[in-house]
Amino acid sequence: NAGVMQNPRHLVRRRGQEARLRCSPMKGHSHVYWYRQLPEEGLKFMVYLQKENIIDESGMPKERFSAEFPKEGPSILRIQQVVRGDSAAYFCASSLEEGAYEQYFGPGTRLTVT
């Protein structure tokens, strides 16, 4: 039973390029969460999605960032026109249901903007 999968594990982008991070939740999970972890800092919630719906994007920067979780395929976190400050580890988590259920985390994507 595969866990949460994220790819790529490492991504290097130049300033101004686009970054696309993918997350495949655990089998049977329909709730996906994205978090950002800046170097030496804790996790910051970004967005919570269910299939085809954004439920809570209160932690998402208003510009350049978007997320989707289509009916088929992985969830995508997209960062347009990346800047150095976007360099971080981006973690995806999935859960069976919302709220009380434990979130299982993927291995993370480490984005480096040069």
Place this chain on the structure above:
Amino acid sequence: AQKVTQAQTEISVVEKEDVTLDCVYETRDTTYYLFWYKQPPSGELVFLIRRNSFDEQNEISGRYSWNFQKSTSSFNFTITASQVVDSAVYFCALVNDMRFGAGTRLTVKP
């Protein structure tokens, strides 16, 4: 405001010592859920425990134990007889709004 505070930024102990990691939370919700996660040097996040606000029983799992005190809004985590493999960053989280504490970096020296 919903908030999770892990006041200890870093803790260093010698192997076999007991160590307690503090977590204090603030919430207006009457029903809430608290989690602890471990992030070893490899970077992944490992789920350790879930606790709901109605269950104040302390929990023990091997060398790990958790002390949930609603009266003081705390959910502390104790490792007994620490081992080098326990070295990691530990995060406490209030799940209602996906709020994580800043983490406590635990270093266990041989």
